[in-house]
Each structure stands twice: as structure tokens, then as C-alpha cells.
Amino acid sequence: MAFGGGRSDGGRPERRAPRKITPDYLQRAAMHYLERYAAPAAQLRRVLARKVAVSCRHHEQDPSTFEAMLDEVVARCVSSGLVDDQRFAQARAATLKRKGRSARAVAASLSAKGVGRELAQAASATSEDDELAAARKAARRKRLGPWSRGDRAATRQKDLAALARAGFSMTIARAVVDGAGDEEAEC
Template sequence: MTEQGDRRGQGARPVRAPRRITPDYLQRAAMHYLERYSAPAAQLRRVLARKIALSCRHHGEDPAAHAAALDDVVSRCVGSGLVDDQRFAEARAATLRRRGRSARAVAASLTAKGVGRELAEEASNVDEAEELAAARKAARRKRLGPWSRGDRSASRQKDLAALARAGFSITIVRAVIDGADDEDLESDTRA
């Protein structure tokens, strides 16, 4: 029984050894990953590089020997349109904005995923009304400002700081935290 099998219990099946890396295996692994997740080219490259490193560590091979195959698989996925950084950035930015993330936080999240800095800035660029709506969603979700249950004046500084840390500008933060009651804000978001 393997060491990991001993930790998981008696009836656990043994851990399977990673497969040897071939160009065909890398292509199948990329297709399997892209069936489940939308990803930019840099993210796909990181996932496949981890598979290569794991297999090479187990089989005693050099990961650099598979660099050409990795480049080929990623370029084929980009060339066929399966991987499109622009499309990924726009879709992910829209999702994050709906969750109440600031434009700065959206850009940071996209660059962390491997999207280029210029493309991330372009995808996260919004007007002030959209940024205000996102800040209201964030405040409502975190129960800040008009949505807090306690004394608003006692927690004002903390509420301001929480939204500022989330990446919103101070003018947006003040407008949301010092805003009207919940009913007034509900009518603003419906209009």
C-alpha cells in the first residue's frame, strides 16, 4: 500500500502514477481542461506545465524536454479559437462587476489569471454609474452603510475603509456609505 493510501484508510485505492508526457497526451489534457473551464492562454500553459512537472518528477525526466510540445499545444488551442484572451477577459470582467467588484479589483483579478495588463485594463474599464452600482452591490453584500444593522454613525469609518480596500474611489465610497436609506437605494437601482 502507498504512503498516501495509509493516510486515507485501509479501503482506499492506491494513488495512480502520472502518465508519461507525449504531445498527444498534452493535447488531450488541454482539451479536457478547456471543456470544463474557460481560460486565457497563460492559465492553460500553467495547468499543462504543472502536469509536465509532476510527470517528469515521477519518471525522472527533464521538463525542458517537453517545452516545444507545450508551446505547440497552446498555440494550436489559440489558433483554433478555443482559447481567446479577449473573450475570456470580457466575460470574466462582466461576472466580477455583477458581483460588486471595483474596476481596480477586476483588472487585478484578470492580470492574476494571466491576461495582459492592457487587455485587463480595457476589459475592466467602466463609467462612474456602473462603478457606483458595483459599490452599492458590495456594500449591500457586506452590510455596510445604509445596509448595516447597527449604528451607522459609529461604524462609518470602518465602512468607508472596507469599500476603499475593495478598490473603489473615495468619492464613490462616500456616496454609497453616506447615501440614503435602503428604500431610496432600491429605487435608484431599479430605475
């Protein structure tokens, strides 16, 4: 018996050929994706465009002929309320803020998902106290500043740099890294 999953030829099983693109297929693919993931309109369009590209490569068709069909399916999902960029941005921003991400990192993450710049900025806006709380969460999770186990004075610059790379301002990074351990009770 040959190794490789019990197949005598040792190869992988052949993949199914991708389906031909139809409006009904694209709509079902969009619904299937949205059942599993929350997504802004741009992300849904990217996912469907990848399906179109794979199918067109296999069936030797031109992907640009399906642009209007893609736009129609995405517009239908938006008009029915299945896709709402603002709701997605607010929910995703809240999740990232709870994890201790900076406002800059939240805005960058939302922009990468396809949320518009203005909407991403609005959803990621925080007060200075919220930003300080997020920085404390990030520092605690990464064991920086008051939560480090080693010599705090020796690692101060590295801790400041880590928080700066995470998108926090230097004043907030200094406040967290130089802060006493009593902030730990506040978080």
C-alpha cells in the first residue's frame, strides 16, 4: 500500500471544475459567504471577484464580462440590508478596541477590509481616556512596562517602541510604560 492517503498512485484527488458563473450562482455564493462572515461591500465584491476569476480561468472566459453582474449582486445585498458598511465598521471597531488596539490600528484594519476612509476614521475615533485604556490592555497582554517581568529600566525603550508600533502616541506610551502598578487595578 502506498503512502499518501491510501491512493495507489500517491497523488492528490482531482479537484472539481469550478462552476460557470451565473447570476443565481453569484447570489448563492454571496449568501453563503455572508452567512459565515460579516463583511463590508468591498470585501464581498473581492470574494465574489475571486470566484469569477477562478471560473473564468478554467472555462476560458473574460472576467470583465461579469463586472455588471458582480455589481448587481453586491448592490442587491446592500439594498436588502445584508451588507451595511457602517454597522460592520462600528462592530469591528468595538471588537478591536476591546482587544486593546489603538485608534490608528483600528482605522487601518477597517480600511484594509474595504471600509471608506471617512467611515473608518469615524468608527475608530476614541477619547484620550479610551486610548489610554487600550494602551494599558495592549501593554498588559504584551507584558510591557509595569507588567514586564524583567528590569523595567533596561527595557523601557523597547516597550515604548512596541507601543508606538502598535499605533499609540508617544505621550500615551510613556504614560503606560512609566506608570506605576496601581493602574493595573483600574483595567
